[in-house]
Amino acid sequence: MAVCVDSQPAAGAHNEVHSTQLNPLGAVRLFSDGNEYIYLKGATSTVVDSVVVFQPGVWVGALAASGLKGSVAIARAIVDASTKYGWYLYIGSDTITAPSATTSNTALFIGGVSGQFDDTAVKGDQIFNMFIRNAATANSAFVQVNRAFVGASNESTG
Numbered sequence: 001m002a003v004c005v006d007s008q009p010a011a012g013a014h015n016e017v018h019s020t021q022l023n024p025l026g027a028v029r030l031f032s033d034g035n036e037y038i039y040l041k042g043a044t045s046t047v048v049d050s051v052v053v054f055q056p057g058v059w060v061g062a063l064a065a066s067g068l069k070g071s072v073a074i075a076r077a078i079v080d081a082s083t084k085y086g087w088y089l090y091i092g093s094d095t096i097t098a099p100s101a102t103t104s105n106t107a108l109f110i111g112g113v114s115g116q117f118d119d120t121a122v123k124g125d126q127i128f129n130m131f132i133r134n135a136a137t138a139n140s141a142f143v144q145v146n147r148a149f150v151g152a153s154n155e156s157t158g
Contacts, residue, residue, distance in 0.1 A: 001013045014076050017086050021041075025059035033094075038073050040086070041061065041079075042084040046080045051074055052115070060082065065114045070150065075088055076094075092144070095143070097139055097140055103135050103136075127150050
């Protein structure tokens with residue numbers, strides 16, 4: 001369980017779900033695992049390792065799905081309703097659930113299942129600044145993320 005070590009205080013561990021808002025939405029804080037997390041309002045059907053897309057200023061996660069554009073983060077808890085809040089991996093790395101066929105060091109895209117990613121190229125759905133650093137085994141992979149986003153107009157893949 002990682003806790004906030006940032007110079008600005010924050011309530012809750014990185015994997016807690018809050019039924020009331022305990023931190024400013026959009027707050028980014030450094031935690032004891034060396035990662036930075038962003039505080040967002042949840043989305044229906046979110047599970048641990050869900051990839052969410054959110055709009056700065058709105059700060060509500062939506063399960064990543066084809067065609068969505070915005071900033072990207074990874075759920076670290078089951079923040080499964082718009083009445084719940086939690087910390088999402090925004091800058092750093094961790095081992096997360098991944099499609100078993102995903103290869104290392106390749107571009108990632110929004111997957112065919114909401115809230116998931118894949119390495120199959122789909123024009124307009126590339127997730128920039130998010131990478132798998134090892135080939136997925138047993139449905140898990142080591143992922144690096146650095147303020148990821150989807151929806152760049154200069155995308156040439158797919």
